[in-house]
Amino acid sequence: MAKITYITSDDKIHExxxxxxxxxxxxxxxxxxxxxDADCGGGMACATCHVYVKEEWLDxxxxxEDGEEDMLDMAFEPKKNxxxxxxxxxxxxxxxxxxxIPSKQG
Amino acid sequence: MNKTDALIIGAGPxxxxxxxxxxxxxxxxxxxxxxDKIGGQCIELYPDKPIxxxxxxxxxxxxxxxxxxxxxxxxxxxxxxxxERVDEVKKEGDNWIVKTSNDTIFQTPNVIIAGGVGSFExxxxxxxxxxxxxxxxxxxxxxxxxMFEGKTVSIFGGGDSALDWAVELSKNSKVNLIxxxxxxxxxxxxxxxxxxxANEGKINLFTKFQMTGIKGENKLESIDIKSDDKEVKILKTxxxxxxxxxxxxxxxxANWGLNIDKKTIxxxxxKFETNQKGIYAVGDICSxxxxxxxxLSGFHEGALAARACFKLARPNEKYRxxxxxxxKTIKNRLGVKGD
Numbered sequence: 001m002a003k004i005t006y007i008t009s010d011d012k013i014h015e016x017x018x019x020x021x022x023x024x025x026x027x028x029x030x031x032x033x034x035x036x037d038a039d040c041g042g043g044m045a046c047a048t049c050h051v052y053v054k055e056e057w058l059d060x061x062x063x064x065e066d067g068e069e070d071m072l073d074m075a076f077e078p079k080k081n082x083x084x085x086x087x088x089x090x091x092x093x094x095x096x097x098x099x100x101i102p103s104k105q106g
Numbered sequence: 107m108n109k110t111d112a113l114i115i116g117a118g119p120x121x122x123x124x125x126x127x128x129x130x131x132x133x134x135x136x137x138x139x140x141x142d143k144i145g146g147q148c149i150e151l152y153p154d155k156p157i158x159x160x161x162x163x164x165x166x167x168x169x170x171x172x173x174x175x176x177x178x179x180x181x182x183x184x185x186x187x188x189x190e191r192v193d194e195v196k197k198e199g200d201n202w203i204v205k206t207s208n209d210t211i212f213q214t215p216n217v218i219i220a221g222g223v224g225s226f227e228x229x230x231x232x233x234x235x236x237x238x239x240x241x242x243x244x245x246x247x248x249x250x251x252x253m254f255e256g257k258t259v260s261i262f263g264g265g266d267s268a269l270d271w272a273v274e275l276s277k278n279s280k281v282n283l284i285x286x287x288x289x290x291x292x293x294x295x296x297x298x299x300x301x302x303x304a305n306e307g308k309i310n311l312f313t314k315f316q317m318t319g320i321k322g323e324n325k326l327e328s329i330d331i332k333s334d335d336k337e338v339k340i341l342k343t344x345x346x347x348x349x350x351x352x353x354x355x356x357x358x359x360a361n362w363g364l365n366i367d368k369k370t371i372x373x374x375x376x377k378f379e380t381n382q383k384g385i386y387a388v389g390d391i392c393s394x395x396x397x398x399x400x401x402l403s404g405f406h407e408g409a410l411a412a413r414a415c416f417k418l419a420r421p422n423e424k425y426r427x428x429x430x431x432x433x434k435t436i437k438n439r440l441g442v443k444g445d
Contacts, residue, residue: 037369039223039354041399045151048353070291073264074351077232078286078316080334106229106353 002095009103025049025085035101042086049085050075051099111419112216118146120389121220122175124408129182140191140225145172215418219387229350243326244346263349266292284312377414386411
C-alpha cells in the first residue's frame with residue numbers, strides 16, 4: 001500500500017491509498033479522480049494518462065520502458081517530468097508519490 | 107438517401123464481426139468510420155502488438171486480427187464509408203436518419219454504435235491561439251501540398267508523418283522541423299535522411315524545442331519556440347503543421363440523447379440496446395454491470411445486437427436461430443456449397 005497524492009489542474013489535492021500492484025493510473029480511475037482518461041486501458045498506446053511527477057521522485061521511479069517516451073511525444077504539453085501513469089506500478093517504495101494531472105489529456 | 111437494415115458506426119473488430127452477424131441472418135448493413143482505414147484501435151494504436159486472448163487464436167497482431175475479420179466478411183457485400191464521422195442521429199417515424207460529416211444520409215431502423223472510445227481526431231497544439239489559424243495556416247493533415255511551394259513551413263512532431271513531410275516539403279519550401287527531444291520515432295531511414303538534409307542546410311532542425319506562442323493578426327506571422335533550457339527562438343513562418351498522432355474523442359455521440367457515463371453508453375444485456383429504441387452500443391463503448399473491455403466481449407455483444415435488429419428491420423417475419431454448420435440458407439448467404 002502506498003499513499004499517492006494526485007493534484008488536479010484546479011489545484012485540488014486528492015490523497016489516495018493505492019494497493020500494491022495497481023498502477024498510478026488505476027488508482028486514479030478507480031477513485032474517480034478527474035483528468036486521467038486512460039482511453040486505451042493501460043496498454044501504453046494512447047498517452048491519455050499523462051502526469052507530471054514531482055521532481056524529487058523522478059529518479060526513484062522505475063525507468064521508462066521502450067515506447068513510453070514515444071507515446072509522450074503525443075501527450076498534451078509534455079515536460080521533463082512527464083510520465084504515463086499506467087506505467088507506474090505501485091509498491092511500498094512509491095509511498096508519498098505526488099503527481100500533477102495536466103489540464104487536458106489531448 | 108441510403109436505406110439499410112442496420113448502420114454500424116465503427117469499423118473496429120466489434121463493428122466488423124457485428125456486420126458478419128447481421129449478414130449471416132439476412133440483414134443488410136453499412137459501416138461508417140472516421141478513420142481512413144478499416145480496423146479501429148487495432149490498426150491505429152497497435153497494428154504490430156500481439157494479442158493473446160482471442161478465442162482459438164493463440165497469438166495475432168492487431169493488423170492480423172483486422173485482416174482475418176475482413177476475410178470473414180468477404181462473402182458479403184458490405185459498403186464502407188471511411189473518413190466520415192457520424193454527426194447527427196434523428197428519429198423520423200420508425201427510422202433513424204443519420205447524417206455524416208460528408209453529408210451522406212442514411213435511413214435505418216437500427217443504429218449500432220461500435221465506436222470504441224470515440225472517433226479518432228488529430229491531437230492539436232496546446233497553445234490556445236492556434237485555433238484561430240486552424241485550417242488557414244495551421245494544419246494537422248495535408249490535402250494539397252502545392253500551397254506550401256516557395257513558403258516557409260514549420261513542422262512539429264517526431265514520427266513518420268512529421269519526418270516524411272519534412273523530407274517531401276524541403277524540395278520546394280523552406281522547412282523548420284521542431285521536436286521535443288533528440289530521438290525520433292520514425293523509420294530509421296527517414297531519420298537518417300532528415301539528418302542529412304539538416305546537415306546540407308535544407309531542413310532547419312530544432313530538437314528539444316516546443317511551441318509556446320504564436321503571433322499574427324489576420325495572417326500567421328511567426329511562432330515562438332522554447333527549449334528545455336528555456337532558450338526562446340522566434341521563427342517567421344507562413345504555415346505550421348502538427349503531427350502528434352490521433353486521440354479518441356466521444357464527439358457528437360454525446361448529443362444523441364443517450365445515457366452516457368464516463369464516456370461509455372449504458373445498455374441492457376439482452377439486446378445491447380441503449381435508452382433509445384433501435385440504437386445499440388457494443389464493444390468498448392458500452393457499459394453494463396460486469397462489462398469487460400475485451401475484443402471477445404464485443405463479438406458476443408454484436409451477435410446479440412444483430413438479432414435484436416432483426417425485429418425492427420423485419421417486423422413481419424420471425425427470426426429463426428440456425429447453425430452455420432447445418433443451415434442451407436446461411437450457406438447460400440456465405441456462397442458455400444451445402445452437402
